[in-house]
Amino acid sequence: MRNLSLLLLWGCCGLCSSHFFSTESTTTDVNECEDTTICPSFAICTNTMHSYYCTCKQGFLPSNGLTQFRGPGVTCEDTDECSQNPQACGPSSICRNLPGRYKCSCLPGFSSPTGNDWTSVKLGRFSCKDVDECADIRICPEHATCNNRPGSYSCVCNQGFASSSGNTSFQGSGETCEDVDECARNSTLCGLNSICTNTLGGYHCSCLPGFFSPVVWTPDKPEDFRCT
The missing domain is CATH 2.10.25.10 (Laminin)
Known part of the structure; x- marks a missing residue:
């Protein structure tokens, strides 16, 4: 009787074990991102367990205002960085909007260490400095x-x-x-009884023969010169 009970118990365990392994579920996730049309243009698809979500690339914003989205009807629209305040390129610059990015150049008379036609996908920061x-x-x-x-x-x-x-x-x-010939422009520049002599960038005053000035003529104080 005891042997029969052990045999029955062994058989039950074998059936239970066989039933357990046969009903174990093996779930495989479907990668929705393999469908390249599941997200709109200028978007990145991220696969998750049993689902997915879309995010717009840098320089684009979703039309529904959500950072992560899925489903039809949502588009990624270009961001016009050049219309923002403060302007993306900084003072003394020209900003040109491009799809997903923007281009910077300096106004005439200014220069940038990064050079003109700098785009936002490049490293560094664009700035313009006055050219001396x-x-x-x-x-x-x-x-x-x-x-x-x-x-x-x-x-x-x-x-x-x-x-x-x-x-x-x-x-x-x-x-x-x-x-400028100052003497030709003004015949009385040195005053009466004097001689005006033009020089490069100026003039010189002296007295006629028989006259003298108590003050030597200098270009700093020409009014002090008088011929008597």
């Missing part, structure tokens, strides 16, 4: 002074000289600073 045109000693003609200003510069003829165009300030080649 006056560092080039040949940018203004002889007898002129260069004045740098943000994004530009100007040339001004030194005292005693005038530009060939007649403009007080100017840029570019072709201009010259010519000596």
Whole structure:
């Protein structure tokens, strides 16, 4: 009787064990992202267990405002970084929007260490700095002074000289600073009984024979010179 009971118990265990292993479930997840059309253009598909979700690429925003989404009807729309405030490229620059990115260049008179036509997919940060045109000693003609200003510069003829165009300030080649003949412009510049002599960039006063001035003429105080 005991042997029969053991045999029955062994048989039951074998059936139970066989039933357990035969009913064990092996679930395989379906990768929805294998379907390249499941997410819209300019989106990335991420597979999850029994599901998936879409996220827009950098430079694009979902039309439904959700960071993660799935299902039809949602599109990834380009972000216009150039219309943002502050502007993406920074001061003194030109911003051009491109699909998913933007391009930066400096305004004339400014430069960037990264160079023009910098795009947002490149490393670093774009910035524009003023170019000191006056560092080039040949940018203004002889007898002129260069004045740098943000994004530009100007040339001004030194005292005693005038530009060939007649403009007080100017840029570019072709201009010259010519000596002004102060004596020809004003015959009484040195006063009575005097002689006016033009010099490069100025003039000199002296007295006629038989006259003298108690004060020696200097260009700093020409009014003190008097011939008696």
